[in-house]
Amino acid sequence: MPDFVLSINRQQLPVQVDADTPLLWVLRDELGLTGTKHGCGEGLCGACTVHVDGKAQRSCQLPVSTLAGKHITTIEGLHPQGQHPVQQAWLKHDVAQCGFCQCGQIMQAVAFLKATPKPSVAQIDAAMAGNLCRCGTQLRVRAAVQTAAGVKP
Amino acid sequence: MSGVVLQRRGFLALVAGSGLSLAFDLHASALTGGSVGAQPGHSFKPNAFLRIELDGRIVLIAPAPEMGQGVKTSLPMLLAEELDVGLDQVTVEQASLDATMGALQEAGGSTSVQKNWLPLRRAGAAARWMLVGAAAQAWGVPRAALRTERGEVIHDASSKRASYASLAAAAAQLRLPDDIPLKDPGSFRLVGRRQPQVDGPAIVRGAPLFCGDQRPKGCLVAVVIKGPVFGAKPLEANIDALKAMPGVVDAFILEAIGEWTGDLMVRSENPCLQAGVAVVARNTWSALKARKALQVRWSQTPFDGDSSDGYRAEAQRQLGLPGEVWRNDGDAEAALKSASATIDAFFELPILSHNSMETMSCLAEPLPGGGMRLTSPSQYPSVPVEALHRVLGIPKDRIELRIPRLGGAFGRRWESDFSLDASAIALRVKAPVLLFTPREEDMRHDYYRPFESQRIRAGVDAKGKLVAWDQDRLVHSFRSPQTPKITARQFPVNFIPNLRMRARTVASNVPEGAYRAPPANLHAFFVEGALNELAHAAKMDALAFRLQLLGEGGEIKETRFNPARMKAVLRLAASKADWGRPLPKGSGRGIASWYSHGGYVAHVVELSVSRSGVVKVQRVTSAVDVGRVINPNGAEQQVQGSVIDALSGALLQQITLKNGAVEQGNFHDNPMLRMPDVPRRIDVHFVESTLDPTGLGEPAYPPLAPALVGALFAATGIQIRSLPLSRHKLNWS
Numbered sequence: 001m002p003d004f005v006l007s008i009n010r011q012q013l014p015v016q017v018d019a020d021t022p023l024l025w026v027l028r029d030e031l032g033l034t035g036t037k038h039g040c041g042e043g044l045c046g047a048c049t050v051h052v053d054g055k056a057q058r059s060c061q062l063p064v065s066t067l068a069g070k071h072i073t074t075i076e077g078l079h080p081q082g083q084h085p086v087q088q089a090w091l092k093h094d095v096a097q098c099g100f101c102q103c104g105q106i107m108q109a110v111a112f113l114k115a116t117p118k119p120s121v122a123q124i125d126a127a128m129a130g131n132l133c134r135c136g137t138q139l140r141v142r143a144a145v146q147t148a149a150g151v152k153p
Numbered sequence: 154m155s156g157v158v159l160q161r162r163g164f165l166a167l168v169a170g171s172g173l174s175l176a177f178d179l180h181a182s183a184l185t186g187g188s189v190g191a192q193p194g195h196s197f198k199p200n201a202f203l204r205i206e207l208d209g210r211i212v213l214i215a216p217a218p219e220m221g222q223g224v225k226t227s228l229p230m231l232l233a234e235e236l237d238v239g240l241d242q243v244t245v246e247q248a249s250l251d252a253t254m255g256a257l258q259e260a261g262g263s264t265s266v267q268k269n270w271l272p273l274r275r276a277g278a279a280a281r282w283m284l285v286g287a288a289a290q291a292w293g294v295p296r297a298a299l300r301t302e303r304g305e306v307i308h309d310a311s312s313k314r315a316s317y318a319s320l321a322a323a324a325a326q327l328r329l330p331d332d333i334p335l336k337d338p339g340s341f342r343l344v345g346r347r348q349p350q351v352d353g354p355a356i357v358r359g360a361p362l363f364c365g366d367q368r369p370k371g372c373l374v375a376v377v378i379k380g381p382v383f384g385a386k387p388l389e390a391n392i393d394a395l396k397a398m399p400g401v402v403d404a405f406i407l408e409a410i411g412e413w414t415g416d417l418m419v420r421s422e423n424p425c426l427q428a429g430v431a432v433v434a435r436n437t438w439s440a441l442k443a444r445k446a447l448q449v450r451w452s453q454t455p456f457d458g459d460s461s462d463g464y465r466a467e468a469q470r471q472l473g474l475p476g477e478v479w480r481n482d483g484d485a486e487a488a489l490k491s492a493s494a495t496i497d498a499f500f501e502l503p504i505l506s507h508n509s510m511e512t513m514s515c516l517a518e519p520l521p522g523g524g525m526r527l528t529s530p531s532q533y534p535s536v537p538v539e540a541l542h543r544v545l546g547i548p549k550d551r552i553e554l555r556i557p558r559l560g561g562a563f564g565r566r567w568e569s570d571f572s573l574d575a576s577a578i579a580l581r582v583k584a585p586v587l588l589f590t591p592r593e594e595d596m597r598h599d600y601y602r603p604f605e606s607q608r609i610r611a612g613v614d615a616k617g618k619l620v621a622w623d624q625d626r627l628v629h630s631f632r633s634p635q636t637p638k639i640t641a642r643q644f645p646v647n648f649i650p651n652l653r654m655r656a657r658t659v660a661s662n663v664p665e666g667a668y669r670a671p672p673a674n675l676h677a678f679f680v681e682g683a684l685n686e687l688a689h690a691a692k693m694d695a696l697a698f699r700l701q702l703l704g705e706g707g708e709i710k711e712t713r714f715n716p717a718r719m720k721a722v723l724r725l726a727a728s729k730a731d732w733g734r735p736l737p738k739g740s741g742r743g744i745a746s747w748y749s750h751g752g753y754v755a756h757v758v759e760l761s762v763s764r765s766g767v768v769k770v771q772r773v774t775s776a777v778d779v780g781r782v783i784n785p786n787g788a789e790q791q792v793q794g795s796v797i798d799a800l801s802g803a804l805l806q807q808i809t810l811k812n813g814a815v816e817q818g819n820f821h822d823n824p825m826l827r828m829p830d831v832p833r834r835i836d837v838h839f840v841e842s843t844l845d846p847t848g849l850g851e852p853a854y855p856p857l858a859p860a861l862v863g864a865l866f867a868a869t870g871i872q873i874r875s876l877p878l879s880r881h882k883l884n885w886s
Contacts, residue, residue: 134563139793
């Protein structure tokens with residue numbers, strides 16, 4: 001199996017995996033970074049969302065061989081104490097029910113707000129459309145993104 | 154170690170007793186097993202639900218599995234309330250399976266809060282009693298002169314205060330009396346106030362809370378592939394080729410053990426292991442690649458030609474047969490003939506898959522000496538233990554079960570299949586095994602909400618009173634032509650003088666399981682749909698029609714259904730939803746209500762439909778009566794979540810079969826509502842109540858779909874009697 005060195009959460013991490021291994025499984029199985037979740041394996045649900053060079057990507061669709069020289073951020077690396085403003089907004093609104101989809105939601109929201117700091121509700125809906133939530137927390141997701149953007153929900 | 158653990162007999166008295174008699178013996182320096190910490194010290198552990206650590210930390214135990222329904226917060230609130238501590242002052246720990254807790258660990262049927270309401274309050278009150286006693290002794294003052302607040306005992310007269318931590322050692326020495334008073338709910342400080350959920354910070358930072366996040370040393374990953382037709386067995390497979398693949402540790406045919414029982418009730422008594430091909434690998438990707446490379450020949454079954462079209466045709470054929478009469482009040486046929494206006498409606502609901510975001514998982518770690526440690530996201534943690542014992546022969550006292558956080562359940566994780574699969578594989582490979590289920594396997598090997606159809610003929614008199622009701626139920630049954638025994642007492646039984654209910658069976662090969670709010674998740678659509686159509690036939694407002702039907706009577710003993718409580722939620726929802734205010738053509742409101750799992754819920758759905766038939770739900774207004782609400786924050790989430798869940802199902806979802814196999818596999822062909830289609834408003838209103846709490850995981854689900862369909866009719870004149878809406882053309886002019 002080939003060796004790769006991945007830049008994840010500002011660390012250089014060596015892994016030995018098949019070249020076609022999706023980043024999702026490298027994170028979960030090789031690196032103990034289990035905050036990124038499998039929901040569908042087809043890029044349809046967003047539970048596996050990470051940042052690659054600041055952009056939200058579905059890690060289940062990213063073979064590790066394509067990630068040389070890219071900077072990856074996972075939910076664990078968003079903030080050292082888990083207190084990124086988006087994470088704080090999520091706590092303020094107590095968004096989660098089961099919680100399984102929420103890391104993907106947060107990562108998607110962080111990248112979106114960086115690109116669109118003062119979004120309309122329609123823009124939020126469009127940006128978050130790729131993140132599924134089975135428990136039905138969408139109203140609070142909306143409110144949390146608005147709070148993080150400094151917009152009144 | 155002078156911590157005192159409640160003797161088992163005494164604890165059972167605490168759990169099961171009347172609340173008045175809590176007699177048990179406490180030895181001053183009892184050293185019962187199970188206490189935390191091995192060194193001599195002063196931890197206080199009066200029962201299985203709370204303890205005070207040596208360092209002063211107060212730990213509250215959450216007995217029931219947390220699956221998003223909020224019980225890891227609401228149940229500790231009961232302990233904290235009676236103990237008089239804030240949730241911010243404690244650490245909450247999830248209990249592992251604890252045989253002494255019995256039914257308090259069950260997360261299903263919307264019963265956790267109801268079951269735990271008195272036992273947990275008693276547990277908290279007992280601890281508080283002992284802590285107060287310790288202070289009374291230390292200060293030489295009577296109990297009555299003391300009060301408690303936020304983890305302290307306070308003697309106002311002398312301004313003395315003592316933390317619970319400082320009193321713990323002395324409290325552990327005390328005996329409990331027979332009679333411990335509980336707080337008057339009027340003085341509740343926590344219960345009834347919005348609390349954030351205890352795992353919030355852990356969730357947002359990606360802490361390893363779920364089963365699949367655990368990776369003990371030497372852990373392998375297993376994937377099980379089952380036949381596309383339920384019950385098919387693998388006859389041969391390219392096992393050797395799979396075993397040669399990099400990362401694959403083993404591959405084998407998992408033989409069935411026990412009779413394959415797709416029927417819910419039979420399965421609960423007789424768990425079985427389904428046949429399949431197991432792949433075990435060092436990591437998930439290697440297992441998934443092996444799954445992709447699998448070539449397998451499945452056995453033939455009598456159901457290889459089954460299809461949803463075939464099941465539908467069978468339902469129509471059954472409708473032509475006499476059927477079993479389950480209820481026959483008055484003379485429905487005669488009353489129909491003399492009715493002023495009648496309806497004759499055939500309703501259909503499809504199979505639904507559970508689609509929890511976390512697919513089926515389980516970690517099984519073989520223990521030395523033949524036991525097993527499970528980390529199983531089971532809703533009823535005693536069920537996998539029983540299944541492992543019966544099916545795999547593992548002695549029950551050698552099975553440990555740790556309860557992780559569940560990534561959604563909705564009834565699916567009541568089953569023991571994932572626990573059995575993981576354990577059987579772990580026994581075979583003699584290593585810890587994490588069972589992983591790809592989404593396609595999860596969607597195609599579910600225990601589904603079954604299909605059902607109903608024909609309802611009903612009639613009203615000249616005043617719009619419902620006088621005739623003839624209901625033909627085409628009930629799903631797994632592989633059996635026999636109609637399942639069901640008591641015919643659902644609403645509107647008792648409210649219509651001439652009511653006949655008949656049942657016939659449509660047998661299928663589809664394994665049936667519990668899906669959120671069973672069987673109300675079927676019945677409400679049929680009955681409430683019929684009521685909306687009857688209201689229209691009677692030229693009455695749908696709200697007024699229901700209020701008239703519910704009448705002025707008292708609680709029905711058979712079902713404990715109280716019509717006054719239902720009328721109250723109907724009126725509340727209607728008033729908050731601006732019911733009756735006109736809307737332009739293309740927009741409309743619908744109303745429906747249902748009583749299930751002890752709860753009363755009414756929804757008003759307001760939507761608009763574009764001329765080309767695109768539906769937009771503008772807002773949902775929900776009124777809920779579940780007695781005393783423990784955590785309004787979590788309760789609101791359950792209602793909003795149920796509404797969105799029901800909308801997903803009603804608008805988008807169905808599982809269909811062709812050539813014996815499920816056709817859908819992932820979210821592209823069995824979708825879930827996405828953010829742009831979630832209504833901007835789901836306004837939840839609770840009836841303020843001092844009645845003992847009932848549950849809220851389920852009751853808000855059933856009435857949503859009929860309210861949606863009613864709104865659609867109001868907006869467009871299009872009458873929908875089958876779901877999902879995506880099957881229908883809704884363009885109008």
